[in-house]
Amino acid sequence: MLCKIQCPACGGALILPLEAGGQVGRCSLCHVRFRVPDLSARLEDTAIGWICKSVDGHDPDDDHVAREYPPPKPARPATLPRHHVPTHMKVKSTSAQMRQPTEVKVDTVQSAAPVLPHLTYVGINPAGVKITFDSSLLKSADFRASLPMQCLGCGKTATNQLVAQPIMWIDKAFGRSSHQLHDHEANHRLHLRDRGSAREVVDLMPPLDQLLPPFNRAMPYFGCENCIEDLHVRGTIHADAAGIICEVIIPTGPYALAWIAAINGTDAPEYAAVETTYRRLETGNWRTIPMKVRNRLAGWFEFQHDEQFLLYLPDSDYLSRDKGFGGVILTSDRLIFQKYSHHGSLHLTEPANLFVHNDDAFDDLSYQLPRQGRRDMVRLRHRHTEDLLESLSDVPHQLQVCLE
Numbered sequence: 001m002l003c004k005i006q007c008p009a010c011g012g013a014l015i016l017p018l019e020a021g022g023q024v025g026r027c028s029l030c031h032v033r034f035r036v037p038d039l040s041a042r043l044e045d046t047a048i049g050w051i052c053k054s055v056d057g058h059d060p061d062d063d064h065v066a067r068e069y070p071p072p073k074p075a076r077p078a079t080l081p082r083h084h085v086p087t088h089m090k091v092k093s094t095s096a097q098m099r100q101p102t103e104v105k106v107d108t109v110q111s112a113a114p115v116l117p118h119l120t121y122v123g124i125n126p127a128g129v130k131i132t133f134d135s136s137l138l139k140s141a142d143f144r145a146s147l148p149m150q151c152l153g154c155g156k157t158a159t160n161q162l163v164a165q166p167i168m169w170i171d172k173a174f175g176r177s178s179h180q181l182h183d184h185e186a187n188h189r190l191h192l193r194d195r196g197s198a199r200e201v202v203d204l205m206p207p208l209d210q211l212l213p214p215f216n217r218a219m220p221y222f223g224c225e226n227c228i229e230d231l232h233v234r235g236t237i238h239a240d241a242a243g244i245i246c247e248v249i250i251p252t253g254p255y256a257l258a259w260i261a262a263i264n265g266t267d268a269p270e271y272a273a274v275e276t277t278y279r280r281l282e283t284g285n286w287r288t289i290p291m292k293v294r295n296r297l298a299g300w301f302e303f304q305h306d307e308q309f310l311l312y313l314p315d316s317d318y319l320s321r322d323k324g325f326g327g328v329i330l331t332s333d334r335l336i337f338q339k340y341s342h343h344g345s346l347h348l349t350e351p352a353n354l355f356v357h358n359d360d361a362f363d364d365l366s367y368q369l370p371r372q373g374r375r376d377m378v379r380l381r382h383r384h385t386e387d388l389l390e391s392l393s394d395v396p397h398q399l400q401v402c403l404e
């Protein structure tokens, strides 16, 4: 059983297992360590408790959220080549609508007003587009059927070539091991064949029985058999001041855009933000990096606003099958490095020395900021160093390259 508490340092809402009571924990928001109070007394008040109650109550089968949606409006044609944008469920997200009074019957005092479907764009990292939504939306079958019925990799829409797979909530029941996750996904995979709508798929897909409601309600995404082996939509569940939030990473820009178009509309700021950022990434070297490597880069690199990816070079001390775990990334603004436990970044506009110590086919890179000691960075193959220096010469920077 899970319980919601407030961090004593930052006041952030945290979800903890009941057994954590009395132990020392670290706040995931502000990273302060504190002793967790006895949780059993608080269980009744938790948001998770509320979700369970309202689902176990009179309306087990979804949709009192869905009925509150305004009637569907035709979506403006999206400017996406190749990709079909579903027109159902397009809802404008004005704040007036968000605060609309509601007639929905609720049996607890917690904030149980129906949440209008809305996707929040958080940012882009190498693994994909990060999107959050309110977890109570999972109670709506229509919302769960809102991911675009097209391949998330190649955009293919022929249903006889698509399969559906539910979003896995990692961290919760499934752990983080990619083998385990992959098995769960494969076990829940559904071939669409002649099934005509995502809603039909939602109704057919069995619940994820390791999870509490509403997270056990399967929310499918779609892909052709080729693409879905490598591409996944996986999510995590967080608590913040607004409630319990689902965060998902959509691995490809067009798929994220089609979903945002369906929920927020093509005129929403989220749509414009993803479109601009993704278009920037889809040009140049980013395209050539395999998804597996991107997922690894996501462990140590996140795009900053307006930053343009230039190249990634692997550290030569890693095995080639471990590509992505270490190395350097050059963007229009930064040089970011990662090797074992050391990690850091240099802003190209700040003066620093970049030392390249040649040792036959390899180069050891290190750097030095003014009035500081020299620090190791990475080891690159000589031809990769040449690529790096060449790319560096194309961007404005204050790095002083010293060849040794």
Ligand SMILES: [Zn+2]
Pocket: 007, 008, 009, 010, 011, 012, 027, 028, 029, 030, 031, 032
């Ligand atoms: Zn905190």
Ligand SMILES: [Zn+2]
Pocket: 151, 152, 153, 154, 155, 156, 223, 224, 225, 226, 227, 228
């Ligand atoms: Zn595909």
